[in-house]
Amino acid sequence: MPQKTKHTPMMQQYFEIKAQYPDAFLFYRLGDFYEMFYEDAEKVSQLLELTLTSRNKNAEDPIPMCGVPHHSAANYIDILVEKGYKVAICEQVEDPKTTKGMVKREVVQLVTPGTALGKQESDAKQNNFLTAIVYDDETKNYGFSYTDLSTGEISVATLSDDETVQNECSALRTKEIVIGSDLPEDLLSWFEAQSIVQSKQKIGDVEAEFSYLMEKVSDSLAKQSIQTLLSYLSDTQKRQLSHLQQAQVYEPSHFLKMDYYSKYNLELTQSIRSKDKKGTLLWLLDETQTAMGGRLLKQWIDRPLLKLSEIKERQEMVESLTQAYFERMDLKDYLRHVYDLERLAGRVAFGTVNGRDLLQLKQSLEQIPMIQSIIQGLDSGQFGTLLEKLTPMDDLVGVIRESINEEAPLSITEGNVIKDGYNDELDTYRDAMKNGKQWLAEMEAKERQATGIKTLKIKFNRVFGYFIEVTKSNIQDVPADRYERKQTLANAERYITPELKEMETLILESQEKSQDLEYRLFLEVRETVKESIGRLQSLAKSVATLDILQGFADISETYQYVRPEMTTNQSVIQIENGRHPVVEKVLGSQEYVPNSIEMDKDTMILLITGPNMSGKSTYMRQLALTVIMAQIGCFVPAESAVIPIFDQIFTRIGASDDLISGQSTFMVEMMEANQALRYATPNSLILFDELGRGTATYDGMALAQAIIEYIHEYVGAKTLFSTHYHEITTLEDELKGVSNRHVGAVEENGEVVFLHKMMEGPADKSYGIHVAKLAGLPENLLHRASDLLENFESQAVHTTDVTEIVVEKENKQVDDVGQLSLFGEETSESSEVVNEIKNLNLLGVTPLEALNILSELQKKVQ
Incomplete structure (x- = not known):
């Protein structure tokens, strides 16, 4: 960037401010526009598709420049922030009319991805979390806190490892991390790979007004993270943050734990294919009528409960609502008229609330007495605790009802915000303006009659005030003794009279004083509302909770869900005719085939076989989603259900590459499997779908069997393990806790029909070619595959027979010299063949390679 000394005082001021915000676009206020210069202008013009111009065009080195109108700047800022950039808003902080020389300017707010306030309808049910992290190199622990600036909620935890930090950030979908100390490079690289904006902030002392926010926090590292968070908010927002709520300490271990991979595989809140909400568990369960309910529901899904008493408390309320249809319908109707109390409270604290916002607040609070009456x-x-906090706020409703005009405009500085009759002085000014306008109308009629000029008009504009306008063709009729020329136009002349001038002064003074007084009165009302922010936030949580519960009741009734019996006895899962809730909603209950899941104290692992497309993955996901629904207090899709409370869910379902970090599908498979094997407990649920397919057949088969054995011997968790390796179904006879299941299929005239029904025992074949046929592969290709399969299977049998002969004779040691004759004759060739067989690494070759080796061995002994 060019040196400051080469530029005008204004540009020098720009450089000084820009130097304070090197990582942000500086929106520099000039008149009615925000302007950007140099690199900012060049980049922003591309990002926003603006015209790039230049300042001092005739100079040797013109300055690149672009700008946006101040009244529409918010939309442009939102776009930039959504793309991951920061925007520093620089305003004039002095009145140009009363300032000599350069007008003082300051950055009044830094808008960042983590501090943006969602104002669009699509953002209403989504939190925007800003996260702060500090690290203790000695203990290797992290202080971790986060807030949604629009709602004021703050949560804090002490985390023990990188993986937990990553899981928390993924669950929050945080867009920005505030870093208060040096963090491990691996973690920083992960943030970068996830496109999370990283912002540095020194850990400073928290202002006295924020000290109460940390009253419940005892851990020093957790406190440091909150200090970092609050310091960053104070530095960037530069405004009151009185809506921030006391930090709530939480422990991830107090909730059902699911790592990033599990949440991704189960599509809890985001679809794998479309990356949006449709087709997810959140999509199914979201029958909330309020924005706050929608946001809280996502948090419930991310953090299912572990305490039986808390789960039962929610179940009791859901059951009560399912049994009261008409009351529930009334409740839903009242909830529809409740606006976002949390974010309205935030706007009050920020000072950005307007008259219409307060009317929305009034309408929302007017619903509370009816909602309270229904409950x-x-x-x-059942509703005891919830009912205590569901308190009407009639005092606040009264203040807004008396003060705010029902037709209040968006602006709070141009009048018509305050009701007539609210303030005597304001009424006096309004009467003066009203009478003045009536007086002007009467004067216009009188002057037309006195002058005979029928087109004479009394007009007003902001520059010249009030005046009498006469067209040029009528100038000769103007009374020169009373009319004083004020302005000449091409087709008319404008005049003023002493009488009009006196009335102009009265009207304009009344208008100006009226607007100033209205603004002051509005601020007084806003301050009154601000005093009730804490009550509003508490009420909002109760309304949001009730909103979720009525949604659960609605869904449970619509889809005939049942209340599950929750137990701390981990030995039994009994779900009769369970369904995958999302698939059922898509297909319809008539088409969906239900399946039971039964695992008693003697069954630890269900080993599931069957063809692709038959429903193995759906069956496994069905169990996981049913567990999650049960542990957030919802009823479940089944005829009956007994479900233990799980502490963790681990999944490996579906194939995916991690292209960002360069990891193959098989590597991702092994990493996800490793998470389960390392961290699962006997109280966990493991779902493994087709582990081992990403490597050679024997490799994969060996790994699959070893993993099952490891879970059986060392982990003890309830496990669903689907596989194509029919060979390992013999584990049912070897391991006490393993039981075979298969998906039924019927073959008729060469055609296969999948029954989508889970049955006891292993599958008898894989039906791979039949699946290929369903996929539409060419007919001649399918015939060739069938021939090859028959050939492979027959040769595989022969290979097995020969190997058994070799092993049997080797075990008996029938040859004195240590050499074996495969066909009853000792030769050097047979000795060579035996050695080759001994040295074969059968687990390292594919079936086709094994056949080729066998063919070569056969040639040697013929």
Whole structure:
């Protein structure tokens, strides 16, 4: 960037401010525009598709420049922030009319991906979390805190490893990390790979007004993370943050744990294919009527409960609501009229609330007495805690009802925000303006009659005030003794009279004083509302919780879900005719084939075989989603269900490459499997789908069997393990806790029909070619595959027979010199063949390679 000394005082001011915000685009206020210069202008013009111009065009080195109108800047800022950039908003902080020389400018707010306030309808049910992290190199622990600036909620935890930090960031979908100390390079690289913006912030002392936010936090590392978070908010937002709530300490281990891979595989809140909400568990369960309910529901899904008492408390309320259809319909209707209380409270604290926002707040609060009445009518103890916090705020409703005009405009500085009759002084000014306008209308009629000029008009504009306008053709009729010329136009002349001038002064003073007074009155109302922010936030949580529960009741009734019996006895899972809730919603209950899942104390692992497309993955996901639904307090898709409370769910379902870090599908498979094998407990649930397919057949088969054995001997978790390796179904006879299941299929006239029904025992064949036929592969290709399969299977049998002969004779040691004769005759060739067989690495070759080796061995002994 060019040296400051070469530029005007204004550009020098620009450089000084820009130097304070090197990692942000500086929106520099000039009149009615925000301007950008140099690199900022060049990049922003591309990102926003703006015209790039230049300042001092005739100079040797013109300055690249682009700008946006200040009244529409918010939309442009939102676009830039959504793309991962920061925007520093620089305003004039002095009145140009009263300032000599350069007008003082300052950055009044730094908007970042983690501090952007979602204002669009699509953002209403989504949190935007800003996360702060500090690291202790000695203990290797992390202080981890996060907030949604729009709602004021703050949560904090002490985390023990990189993986937990990554899981938390993934669950929060955090867009920005505030780093308060040096972090391990691997973690920083992970943030970069996830396109998370990293912002540095020194850990400073928290201002006295924020000290109460940390009252519940005792851990020093957790406190440091909150200090980092609050310091960053204070430095970037430069405004009151009175809506921030006390930090809530949480422990990930207090909730059902699911790592990033498991949440991704199960499509809890984001579809793998479309990356949006449709087709997910959140999509199914979201029957919430409020934005706050929608946001809280996602948090529930991310953090299912572990305490039986808390789960039962939710179940009781859901059951009560399912049994009260008409009351529930009324409740839903009232909830529809409740706006986002959390974000309205945030706007009050920020000072960005307007008259219409307060009217929305009033309308929302007017619903609370009716909602409270419905719950009181239902309650027989189930809603006790919730009902205590569901308190009407009639005092606040009264203040807004008395003060705010029902037709209030968006602007709070141009009048018509405050109701008539609210303030006597304001009414006086309004009367003066109203009478003045009536007086002007009467004066216009009088002057037309006195002058005979029928086209004479009394007009107003902001530059010249009030004036009498006469067309040029009527100038000769203007009374020169009373009319004083004010302005000449091409087709008319404008005049003023002493009488009009006096009334102009009265009207304009009344208008100006009226607007100033209205603004002050509005601020007084806003301050009154601000005093109730804490009550509003508490009420909002209760309404959001009730909203989720009515949604659960609605879904449970619609899809005929049942209340599961939750137990801490991990030995039994009994789900009768369970369904995959999302698939059922898509297909319809008539087409969906239900399946039971039964695992008693003697069954630890279900080994599931069957063809692709038959429903193995759906069956496994069905169990996981049913468990999650049960542990968030919802009813479940089944005829009956007994479900233990699981502490963790691990999944490996579907194939995916991690292209960012250059990891293959097989490597991702092994990493996900490793997570389960390392961290699962006897209280965990493991779902492994087709492990080992990404490597050679024997490699994969060996790994699959070894993993099953390891889970059986060392982990003890309830496990569903699907596989194409029919050979390992013999484990049912070898391991006490393994039981075979298969997906039924019927073959008729060469055609296969999948029954999508889970049955006991192993599958008898894989039906791979039949699946290929369903996929539409060419007919001649399918015939060739069938011939090859028959050939491979027959030769594989022969290979097995020969190997058994060799092994048997070797074990008996029938040859005195240590050489074996395969066909009853000792030769040097047979000795060579035996040695080759001994040295073969059968687990390292494919079936086709094994056949080729066998063919070569056969030639040697013929």
